[in-house]
Amino acid sequence: VQLQQSGPGLLKPSQTLSLTCAISGDSVSSNRAAWDWIRQSPSRGLEWLGGTYYRSKWYNDYAVSVKSRITITPDTSKNQVSLQLNSLTPEDTAIYFCARGKAALSYGMDVWGQGTSVTVSS
Amino acid sequence: DIQMTQSPSFLSASVGDTVTITCRASQSISNYLNWYQQKPGKVPNLLIYAASTLQSGVPSRFSGSGSGTDFILTISSLQPEDFATYFCQQTYTGPRTFGQGTSLEIK
Numbered sequence: 001v002q003l004q005q006s007g008p009g010l011l012k013p014s015q016t017l018s019l020t021c022a023i024s025g026d027s028v029s030s031n032r033a034a035w036d037w038i039r040q041s042p043s044r045g046l047e048w049l050g051g052t053y054y055r056s057k058w059y060n061d062y063a064v065s066v067k068s069r070i071t072i073t074p075d076t077s078k079n080q081v082s083l084q085l086n087s088l089t090p091e092d093t094a095i096y097f098c099a100r101g102k103a104a105l106s107y108g109m110d111v112w113g114q115g116t117s118v119t120v121s122s
Numbered sequence: 123d124i125q126m127t128q129s130p131s132f133l134s135a136s137v138g139d140t141v142t143i144t145c146r147a148s149q150s151i152s153n154y155l156n157w158y159q160q161k162p163g164k165v166p167n168l169l170i171y172a173a174s175t176l177q178s179g180v181p182s183r184f185s186g187s188g189s190g191t192d193f194i195l196t197i198s199s200l201q202p203e204d205f206a207t208y209f210c211q212q213t214y215t216g217p218r219t220f221g222q223g224t225s226l227e228i229k
Binding site for chain 2: 036045046047048050051061062063064097101105106107108109110112113114115
Protein backbone atom coordinates (compact mmCIF):
# COMPACT_ATOMS: atom_id res chain seq x y z
CA VAL A 1 0.00 0.00 0.00
CA GLN A 2 1.28 3.43 -0.92
CA LEU A 3 -0.05 6.93 -0.48
CA GLN A 4 1.14 9.64 -2.84
CA GLN A 5 0.43 13.24 -1.90
CA SER A 6 0.23 16.19 -4.24
CA GLY A 7 -0.59 19.86 -3.94
CA PRO A 8 0.99 23.28 -3.61
CA GLY A 9 3.38 24.18 -0.86
CA LEU A 10 3.22 27.98 -0.76
CA LEU A 11 0.02 29.89 -0.14
CA LYS A 12 -1.04 33.32 1.04
CA PRO A 13 -3.19 34.16 4.04
CA SER A 14 -6.93 33.75 3.39
CA GLN A 15 -6.33 31.28 0.56
CA THR A 16 -7.48 27.67 0.48
CA LEU A 17 -5.17 24.68 0.80
CA SER A 18 -6.03 21.76 -1.47
CA LEU A 19 -4.11 18.49 -1.17
CA THR A 20 -4.79 15.09 -2.63
CA CYS A 21 -3.68 11.66 -1.48
CA ALA A 22 -3.68 8.98 -4.18
CA ILE A 23 -4.10 5.46 -2.79
CA SER A 24 -2.55 2.38 -4.36
CA GLY A 25 -2.84 -1.15 -3.03
CA ASP A 26 -6.03 -0.47 -1.06
CA SER A 27 -9.40 1.12 -1.67
CA VAL A 28 -10.69 4.41 -0.34
CA SER A 29 -14.02 2.55 0.02
CA SER A 30 -12.53 -0.18 2.20
CA ASN A 31 -14.68 -0.94 5.25
CA ARG A 32 -11.52 -1.83 7.14
CA ALA A 33 -9.74 1.53 7.01
CA ALA A 34 -10.04 5.22 7.67
CA TRP A 35 -8.22 7.82 5.65
CA ASP A 36 -6.84 10.61 7.75
CA TRP A 37 -5.06 13.92 7.42
CA ILE A 38 -2.50 14.96 10.01
CA ARG A 39 -0.18 17.93 10.20
CA GLN A 40 3.01 18.57 12.11
CA SER A 41 4.69 21.76 13.18
CA PRO A 42 7.23 22.62 15.89
CA SER A 43 4.65 24.63 17.81
CA ARG A 44 1.71 22.19 17.58
CA GLY A 45 3.42 18.80 17.29
CA LEU A 46 1.38 16.11 15.55
CA GLU A 47 -2.18 17.29 15.04
CA TRP A 48 -4.88 15.00 13.68
CA LEU A 49 -7.09 17.13 11.41
CA GLY A 50 -9.77 14.75 10.28
CA GLY A 51 -10.64 11.65 8.35
CA THR A 52 -13.15 9.87 6.18
CA TYR A 53 -14.28 6.26 6.11
CA TYR A 54 -16.90 4.10 4.46
CA ARG A 55 -19.20 1.82 6.45
CA SER A 56 -22.16 1.29 4.12
CA LYS A 57 -22.13 5.06 3.81
CA TRP A 58 -19.50 7.77 4.09
CA TYR A 59 -18.58 9.30 7.41
CA ASN A 60 -16.32 12.24 8.25
CA ASP A 61 -14.69 13.25 11.52
CA TYR A 62 -12.94 16.58 12.02
CA ALA A 63 -10.84 18.12 14.76
CA VAL A 64 -12.64 20.86 16.63
CA SER A 65 -9.74 23.25 16.01
CA VAL A 66 -10.33 23.24 12.23
CA LYS A 67 -13.91 22.02 11.94
CA SER A 68 -15.26 25.27 10.51
CA ARG A 69 -12.58 25.40 7.79
CA ILE A 70 -11.92 21.82 6.70
CA THR A 71 -13.42 19.44 4.17
CA ILE A 72 -12.16 15.91 3.50
CA THR A 73 -13.61 14.25 0.42
CA PRO A 74 -13.18 10.72 -0.93
CA ASP A 75 -13.02 10.22 -4.69
CA THR A 76 -13.89 6.63 -5.55
CA SER A 77 -13.32 7.08 -9.28
CA LYS A 78 -9.69 8.08 -8.69
CA ASN A 79 -9.20 6.12 -5.46
CA GLN A 80 -7.97 9.14 -3.58
CA VAL A 81 -8.87 11.40 -0.71
CA SER A 82 -8.65 15.18 -0.72
CA LEU A 83 -8.16 17.81 1.94
CA GLN A 84 -9.38 21.38 1.71
CA LEU A 85 -8.56 23.88 4.41
CA ASN A 86 -9.78 27.42 3.85
CA SER A 87 -9.12 30.82 5.39
CA LEU A 88 -5.47 30.03 5.88
CA THR A 89 -3.31 31.90 8.37
CA PRO A 90 0.44 31.64 9.04
CA GLU A 91 -0.44 29.28 11.92
CA ASP A 92 -1.45 26.70 9.30
CA THR A 93 2.18 26.45 8.21
CA ALA A 94 3.13 22.81 8.75
CA ILE A 95 3.96 19.52 7.09
CA TYR A 96 0.72 17.82 6.06
CA PHE A 97 0.39 14.04 5.88
CA CYS A 98 -2.28 11.64 4.77
CA ALA A 99 -2.36 8.24 6.44
CA ARG A 100 -4.34 5.01 6.57
CA GLY A 101 -5.86 4.08 9.90
CA LYS A 102 -6.37 0.35 9.80
CA ALA A 103 -9.30 -1.05 11.73
CA ALA A 104 -7.44 -4.28 12.53
CA LEU A 105 -4.71 -2.20 14.16
CA SER A 106 -7.05 -0.25 16.40
CA TYR A 107 -6.98 2.45 13.70
CA GLY A 108 -3.26 2.78 14.13
CA MET A 109 -1.81 4.57 11.13
CA ASP A 110 0.36 2.02 9.39
CA VAL A 111 0.84 3.72 6.01
CA TRP A 112 1.68 7.39 5.52
CA GLY A 113 2.06 9.70 2.59
CA GLN A 114 5.41 11.35 2.05
CA GLY A 115 4.28 14.65 3.52
CA THR A 116 3.75 18.07 1.94
CA SER A 117 5.45 21.10 3.41
CA VAL A 118 2.96 23.96 3.39
CA THR A 119 3.97 27.54 4.08
CA VAL A 120 1.40 30.29 4.52
CA SER A 121 2.99 33.67 4.03
CA SER A 122 2.19 36.97 2.40
CA ASP B 123 -11.55 16.24 22.86
CA ILE B 124 -9.49 13.72 24.78
CA GLN B 125 -6.15 15.19 25.80
CA MET B 126 -3.04 13.02 25.74
CA THR B 127 -0.12 13.96 27.98
CA GLN B 128 3.27 12.33 27.62
CA SER B 129 6.11 12.39 30.09
CA PRO B 130 8.89 13.13 30.04
CA SER B 131 9.16 15.51 27.08
CA PHE B 132 12.89 14.83 26.85
CA LEU B 133 14.82 11.77 27.88
CA SER B 134 18.54 11.16 27.79
CA ALA B 135 19.84 7.59 27.89
CA SER B 136 22.73 5.38 26.83
CA VAL B 137 22.91 2.41 24.48
CA GLY B 138 21.91 -0.67 26.43
CA ASP B 139 19.66 1.19 28.89
CA THR B 140 15.99 0.45 29.46
CA VAL B 141 13.67 3.45 29.28
CA THR B 142 9.99 4.06 29.89
CA ILE B 143 7.71 6.72 28.44
CA THR B 144 4.33 7.44 29.98
CA CYS B 145 1.15 8.58 28.26
CA ARG B 146 -1.91 9.68 30.19
CA ALA B 147 -5.37 10.25 28.73
CA SER B 148 -7.76 12.85 30.10
CA GLN B 149 -10.48 10.18 30.25
CA SER B 150 -10.64 6.44 29.92
CA ILE B 151 -9.78 5.17 26.45
CA SER B 152 -9.86 1.44 27.22
CA ASN B 153 -6.88 0.08 25.25
CA TYR B 154 -7.26 2.31 22.19
CA LEU B 155 -3.72 3.59 22.44
CA ASN B 156 -1.05 3.51 19.76
CA TRP B 157 2.65 4.36 19.88
CA TYR B 158 4.74 5.79 17.04
CA GLN B 159 8.42 6.41 16.49
CA GLN B 160 9.57 9.30 14.32
CA LYS B 161 13.09 10.06 13.15
CA PRO B 162 14.11 13.45 11.77
CA GLY B 163 12.80 14.03 8.26
CA LYS B 164 10.79 10.82 8.26
CA VAL B 165 7.12 9.99 8.68
CA PRO B 166 5.94 8.45 11.95
CA ASN B 167 6.23 4.68 12.17
CA LEU B 168 3.59 2.65 14.01
CA LEU B 169 5.25 0.61 16.75
CA ILE B 170 2.43 -0.62 18.98
CA TYR B 171 -1.34 -0.65 18.64
CA ALA B 172 -4.11 -1.50 21.07
CA ALA B 173 -1.78 -0.52 23.92
CA SER B 174 0.33 -3.66 23.86
CA THR B 175 0.35 -5.34 20.44
CA LEU B 176 3.59 -5.06 18.53
CA GLN B 177 3.18 -4.01 14.90
CA SER B 178 4.66 -6.43 12.39
CA GLY B 179 8.40 -6.00 11.98
CA VAL B 180 8.95 -4.05 15.19
CA PRO B 181 11.72 -5.46 17.41
CA SER B 182 10.66 -7.23 20.58
CA ARG B 183 12.66 -4.81 22.75
CA PHE B 184 9.67 -2.49 22.36
CA SER B 185 6.70 -3.21 24.59
CA GLY B 186 3.56 -1.42 25.67
CA SER B 187 1.24 -1.74 28.62
CA GLY B 188 -1.70 -0.06 30.28
CA SER B 189 -5.41 0.49 29.92
CA GLY B 190 -7.94 3.09 30.91
CA THR B 191 -5.99 6.33 31.30
CA ASP B 192 -2.38 5.33 31.94
CA PHE B 193 -0.04 3.72 29.44
CA ILE B 194 3.66 2.94 29.24
CA LEU B 195 6.06 2.38 26.37
CA THR B 196 9.16 0.47 27.40
CA ILE B 197 12.28 0.13 25.28
CA SER B 198 14.71 -2.45 26.59
CA SER B 199 18.39 -2.61 25.73
CA LEU B 200 18.41 0.64 23.73
CA GLN B 201 20.02 0.44 20.32
CA PRO B 202 21.53 3.40 18.43
CA GLU B 203 18.63 3.39 15.97
CA ASP B 204 16.11 3.86 18.80
CA PHE B 205 17.09 7.47 19.45
CA ALA B 206 14.10 9.29 18.02
CA THR B 207 10.86 10.98 19.06
CA TYR B 208 7.97 8.89 20.32
CA PHE B 209 4.29 9.79 20.21
CA CYS B 210 1.20 8.22 21.70
CA GLN B 211 -2.22 8.50 20.06
CA GLN B 212 -5.71 7.61 21.19
CA THR B 213 -8.26 6.18 18.77
CA TYR B 214 -11.04 5.54 21.27
CA THR B 215 -13.43 8.30 20.30
CA GLY B 216 -13.68 11.65 18.58
CA PRO B 217 -10.58 13.34 17.22
CA ARG B 218 -7.71 10.83 17.23
CA THR B 219 -5.43 13.00 19.34
CA PHE B 220 -1.68 12.65 19.78
CA GLY B 221 0.53 13.26 22.73
CA GLN B 222 3.08 16.06 22.44
CA GLY B 223 5.98 13.67 21.95
CA THR B 224 9.02 12.45 23.88
CA SER B 225 12.44 13.11 22.40
CA LEU B 226 14.87 10.31 23.28
CA GLU B 227 18.47 11.45 23.01
CA ILE B 228 21.82 9.81 23.44
CA LYS B 229 23.53 10.62 26.73
